[in-house]
Amino acid sequence: MIIMKKDASQEELENVIAEVRRCGLKTDVSKGAFRTIIGLIGDEKSIPFAYFSSLPGVKEARMVETPYKLISREYSNLWQAEGMTREIKVKDIIIGGDEPVFIAGPCAVESKEALMKIAEGAKMAGAQILRGGVYKPRSSVHSFQGLGSAGKDEATEALSWLKEAGERFEMAVMTEVRGESQADLVAEFVDILQVGSRNMYDQDLLATVARKGKPVMYKRHFGASMEEFLSFAEYIAAEGNKDIILCERGIVPVGKGKSFTRYNLDLAAVPIALKETYLPIMVDPSHATGRRDLIYSMSCAAMAAGANGLMVEVHTNPAEALVDASQMITPPELKELIDTCRQINKLVKKH
Template sequence: MNILNGKPIVVNVNGLKIGRGNPPVIIAGPCAVESRDQIIEIAKILKQIGVDMIRGGAFKPRTNPYTFQGLGVKALEFLKEASELTNLPVVTEVMDIKDIDVVYEYADVMQVGSRNMYNYSLLKELGKRDKPILLKRGMSSTVKEWALAAEYIAIGGNSQIILCERGIRTYNDFTRNTLDLAAVPFMQKLTGLPVIVDPSHATGVRELIKPMAKAAIACNADGVMIEVHPNVEKALSDKEQSLTPAQFEEIVLEIERIS
């Protein structure tokens, strides 16, 4: 018998409630933490714009082994400092079982990336922790596989799970992935969990992020997660899909209008 059986679950992140009946949550920040100055600068800007949580990668799973892999624990320390200065909860990815304890120490929400959705050993260990988990959909996974990955976490005792639709790989060749918005209401009903959308990874195209973020809110997603960088032309990763603060602020205003 599945623990996640469709009964609505509201996730609590330091008093911020995510799920049915609550306003959509807005998570934003750079793909990767590149320096102390970078993450503190963008955190202060995002705080003024009105985001709910800040994101930033400390450990980066990159297809190309020669690209920027993240600053590791040093990045976690920078994220923590930015969080303390702005009072914004931190969302960051954990890639390996051996890193769970250190990420747990610094993060408010531990993210499982698309490549690790099938890492059942990692999911089981995260199920033993008492902090919310953001579970991204695997780039080639069905909704059933995605739901069962969440079940692996819930079995361990942790049902504080936020699902994130981030696009899947299809025959489409004009965007990075194909954003499956139909999965949002379907997974909300199937699991009872809140579902947010990542239009940055779903499209990989800066100009498409705004319309897809609006569409996500229109289909009743519980929030969005968007990549924002203080200097997009110098971003060390995902430059093509990173927004400037001004571009991002336009989206926030649209989300407020739609929701």
């Protein structure tokens, strides 16, 4: 990073940016109340740091040691108040603020009637954001892939239901973008673009979604280390989009013997992410456990760990859900969960 002097002129700033680009790198300019920081994007081996330190208006040129430089605390603490979490505004909802945010809805959009009932129940329970998969990544080609897999017309119709539900019940809406070819269409209808865990490593998809200019829900791969998780989030930030919502959703269990949950929910990921980055982080206890009887307790634990919110799968009749029926809870159960988690959040904020 290049730290500019407090009294550096705009001309001096533009000169430094031009010099960085001449070296073949891109720049990320962050302006705080007291200083301006230029983050360098690309292979820093070609950068003559001593030369940049001598340019007019430059206070210091410094190497950021972490591979996730643009989203790191080390970077953000230089241009904003130390320890601040980025607040991401979606309609009138603030993700990363003092109040937790709850995302709820079916794993897959199944029909308009079912979606409207679920959305109404989720709203009454206290959820602010509606989720629903139009394109569903599945392990088996013979499984239900979501209505979007039937064709563009079907995808457009399902997305329009999602948007209509959001408008009717005054909720923001979110769905997953499974591939680059879907990004333009999905971005027309939703407020948040989700990158699922299976696509965490897809650099091209991350860049494509980032360029849509909308907040990105970015989920950890079930086999990814925390360093990998945060490093690949950098691909989104490198496109100029820092409205990144991290999401912990469980990692592959280790050891022999029976695993009683779908994945292992790594709750340590929450305080680690908040310490290492300035991005908000949410937890998905539905995919992590795969069991509706564990959703409540794991949601409470996630909130106690400091999560900025939860993403929970909800259905009015879980037994009839076409995807992941075993991990769905009902709207009344969601209300109980949200009420308790809000109380836990207040206790955590006090300490």
